[in-house]
Amino acid sequence: xxxxxxxxxxxxxxxxxxxxxxxxxxxxxxxxxxxxxxxxxxxxxxxxxxxxxxxxxxxxxxxxxxxxxxxxxxxxxxxxxxxxxxxxxxxxxxxxxxxxxxxxxxxxxxxxxxxxxxxxxxxxxxxxxxxxxxxxxxxxxxxxxxxxxxxxxxxxxxxxxxxxxxxxxxxxxxxxxxxxxxxxxxxxxxxxxxxxxxxxxxxxxxxxxxxxxxxxxxxxxxxxxxxxxxxxxxxxxxxxxxxxxxxxxxxxxxxxxxxxxxxxxxxxxxxxxxxxxxxxxxxxxxxxxxxxxxxxxxxxxxxxxxxxxxxxxxxxxxxxxxxxxxxxxxxxxxxxxxxxxxxxxxxxxxxxxxxxxxxx
Numbered sequence: 361x362x363x364x365x366x367x368x369x370x371x372x373x374x375x376x377x378x379x380x381x382x383x384x385x386x387x388x389x390x391x392x393x394x395x396x397x398x399x400x401x402x403x404x405x406x407x408x409x410x411x412x413x414x415x416x417x418x419x420x421x422x423x424x425x426x427x428x429x430x431x432x433x434x435x436x437x438x439x440x441x442x443x444x445x446x447x448x449x450x451x452x453x454x455x456x457x458x459x460x461x462x463x464x465x466x467x468x469x470x471x472x473x474x475x476x477x478x479x480x481x482x483x484x485x486x487x488x489x490x491x492x493x494x495x496x497x498x499x500x501x502x503x504x505x506x507x508x509x510x511x512x513x514x515x516x517x518x519x520x521x522x523x524x525x526x527x528x529x530x531x532x533x534x535x536x537x538x539x540x541x542x543x544x545x546x547x548x549x550x551x552x553x554x555x556x557x558x559x560x561x562x563x564x565x566x567x568x569x570x571x572x573x574x575x576x577x578x579x580x581x582x583x584x585x586x587x588x589x590x591x592x593x594x595x596x597x598x599x600x601x602x603x604x605x606x607x608x609x610x611x612x613x614x615x616x617x618x619x620x621x622x623x624x625x626x627x628x629x630x631x632x633x634x635x636x637x638x639x640x641x642x643x644x645x646x647x648x649x650x651x652x653x654x655x656x657x658x659x660x661x662x663x664x665x666x667x668x669x670x671x672x673x674x675x676x677x678x679x680x681x682x683x684x685x686x687x688x689x690x691x692x693x694x695x696x697x698x699x700x701x702x703x704x705x706x707x708x709x710x711x712x713x714x715x716x717x718x719x720x
């Protein structure tokens with residue numbers, strides 16, 4: 361689904377790397393064939409700390425461009441240390457570098473749908489069709505308030521220059537790029553699989569938060585929120601007058617639990633976390649109001665999901681069950697990795713979902 365590099369995929373290799381390139385980090389998971397589920401063979405992560413001193417020094421900003429030079433250098437550094445057994449890669453494209461929208465139209469046959477989608481693409485994507493790679497999938501249907509049955513189609517478009525940049529990056533590093541996929545689809549695969557429960561997935565990264573809604577096992581909505589983990593760190597930095605790096609350490613150590621000696625820290629963070637939650641609630645309420653499905657749970661993923669106390673706070677504010685997402689749900693994991701399982705489940709959900717794609 362949504363293989364924007366279909367022409368170079370070929371057959372599925374026995375081992376694959378899922379590479380998640382974020383705004384301030386790169387995470388890689390290696391999966392290999394193993395019984396009924398893929399086997400976790402190796403993993404690695406590399407953090408770029410340049411943004412601590414210079415806010416614009418990130419791997420990719422919230423725009424449609426990735427820093428090729430910075431990414432190539434970081435990938436080379438990571439792969440020089442990690443002992444991966446394959447060079448085959450499936451990589452993620454961030455949601456802010458793509459166009460994702462759910463289109464509803466009257467039920468019709470495949471030929472009529474294809475013709476209708478040609479029109480919808482021109483109406484929905486703010487770029488010339490010659491400048492984008494496009495794919496879509498039928499993700500369900502519903503009966504509207506007037507009794508008419510409508511099919512739901514998820515449309516995804518990626519600028520061609522983004523694809524070219526990624527192909528060049530992995531070529532320069534000496535890796536074989538087998539496919540590109542929007543990150544939302546990857547973590548839906550690793551967290552949800554075929555579960556039809558209406559679910560809100562909140563991916564809290566360093567520079568942005570993505571709120572996605574999955575219904576009947578399909579991605580049906582995505583919203584980007586420009587508040588995330590770094591926003592909380594900056595609040596601590598300014599409030600306590602300490603360095604960015606020290607504030608990040610304190611945030612990870614204490615979270616938002618607000619216990620003795622931690623009250624001041626949590627009061628600095630909560631106003632900004634409340635902004636994220638407010639936006640997430642809007643996404644949930646709008647979806648339920650417009651499309652009818654009642655969201656039953658929230659899954660938290662990304663580096664920000666490991667903030668102590670965040671799951672309980674989300675649950676209190678949103679009013680539905682909230683748990684940390686498990687990106688290893690459909691993967692066989694070696695017992696010796698049990699000490700880092702929680703971090704792998706949340707931080708590596710995208711990378712794992714990318715790699716799982718190879719075995720479907």
